[in-house]
Amino acid sequence: MTVLPQPASRGTPQEAIFVEGTGFHWFQHFAVAPDATSGRGLAAVRTTQEAAAAADVHLVVGFGSAMVGRLGMEAPPGLKPFTEIAGSSGRRAVATQEDVFFWAHSDRHDANFDVALTARRAFDPIGTLARETPSWVYRDSRDLTGFIDGTENPPADEARDLAVIAAGPGAGGSYVLAQRWVHDLDAFAALPAAEQEQIIGRTKPDSVELEDLPANSHLGRVVHTDETGDEIEIYRRSVPYGTTTEAGLYFLAFTDDLAKIDLMLGSMFGATGDGRHDRLVGFTETVSGAYYFAPPAETLAAAGLLT
16 A cells, blocks of 8 residues: 655645536446556546536545545555444445445536546446436425424535534545435325424425424434534534436435544434434435545645645
8 A cells, every 4th residue: 555645734625525406417326446556546526527627516535434435645644444223223234345436427418428428438447337316406405205304404605514524534525325215205205294294393385393393203303512512513514316217305414523424424323322213214315335535635736636
């Protein structure tokens, strides 16, 4: 393993994480062959970055914990592969950890496709495209269930405090959770609107939190406070995807501490705390799940990548 020189100054997050308002998204996960050199892996990433820059597509690059080590990058504390979560819900948050993650987003589906195709071709000689998901914004940023998604999300100017590691190893980078959820839209749509709201914990038309919030609602399971009473927050960038026969939510989140996400997922699936689970997982299930590290610009530059 070749250890990359560490930059003297660190701390600039990848700007594409915080660009909001784009209408089309494309997610790719690559497994890199064990015998592929770090130089070939970095060359494939740079080829993808150059295609994104030429197409005016925003691109976020993330690496799994094993790949961070293979590339000789500085790993933040607690970086780990995603592992399966199971609990009282009877459902599981499945683990499908890969090595390299790309999130391309812009206002042109065709431009995202061109970048994704370049990425696949760049990685073909050294690995495998494990999964990819083209996605898009639905109506006024709603999930396909009809509820507004991301109401709890902080404004972009505040998100940096939540999504970016402030100091120490990996400072300026972010931990990333990427999951694909498949919804049972027919079953959910068959419920009365009032029952749907009890499951989500918000009103459907305008996303107002219910006054008498059910403890097993989605909102009741994912909202937690720390020892000082402040809400524990992450920065969500989720978008819907799919066809009329298989559709759902591509859940993407950035944080400065993976323990926050572990807490929320454990609570959703009834694996921690009071043993209750989120009623929403009865209508949706995960088919992928991975943790990545999105390095800061300085670390990318030290590796010869674009920033």
